[in-house]
Amino acid sequence: MPSCRNCGTGVKDSDNFCPTCATPQNDEASRRLNEYIDKRARGLGGGGHGPDGLRRRLQYAVGYVALVAGLTTLTAGAGVFFLLAGLVVLPPVQSLAETQLGRPLGDRPTAAAAGALFVAGTAAFVFV
Template identity: 30%
Template sequence: MKSCPRCEASMDDSARFCSECGAPQTEEAAEELDQYVQRQAKQVAAQSGGIRGDGGSTGGGTGSGDVTAADVFGVAAEELTEREQLWRRGTYVLGYATVVIALTQIANPGAWFLLLGGIAILPPTRRLLGLPVGGTFKREAMAGLYAVFVVLGAVLFFVL
């Protein structure tokens, strides 16, 4: 009889896993366990995240009412399509660039509208504003809100 290197329990020589602690005893058993854990992790993530094809979440979550980082920031980048990744990167660049421009001109009243527009187009804002209604706002709605704020800000820049 051999003993488990992890917990020192006695076990049969042909055992693939320890009967006391569950540790794999062979490389093949370790690989099998790793694959099982990865499958289970994907299944749990899909069930708890309520992942949709549009990169959003159905708002299912854990049902406890707590807001998690996944609720705010959305799904991981590798779960997004190429088009969704491009949209997300573009809105981050556009949002932060608008915020920076607004902050450099903060003395002008138009800068406040630019600041609001820059914040509105950022993906976390879209998710946060959508949490009370159980989903995310449409990208088109946030882009429209951004356009309205930027146009108002630009008009105020030139009028004042």
């Protein structure tokens, strides 16, 4: 009976993966596992790595900061603008809007809308 490449546990000749540590036991299993991992990483926007993953993280950060600013300044009247700016930027809201419109919105229109709302909120906070 052969042993696992990684942990030494006994494995059957027909096992593609170790039952203890899940290490691939042959080249075909390794190739299939790598393909699966690559496919999942591409489907998740690189898993948070690369330009798309960084952009998505930045969208969440800006969206949450705007939402907190909106909740903080809600009584001043400016909070509504900050809340809307935060919602426009968040990826789930953007994805929902794209689904409803049937086409992608793009980064520039989203950033322009959020920027305009943020400027309006700042103006309302300063001048009102």
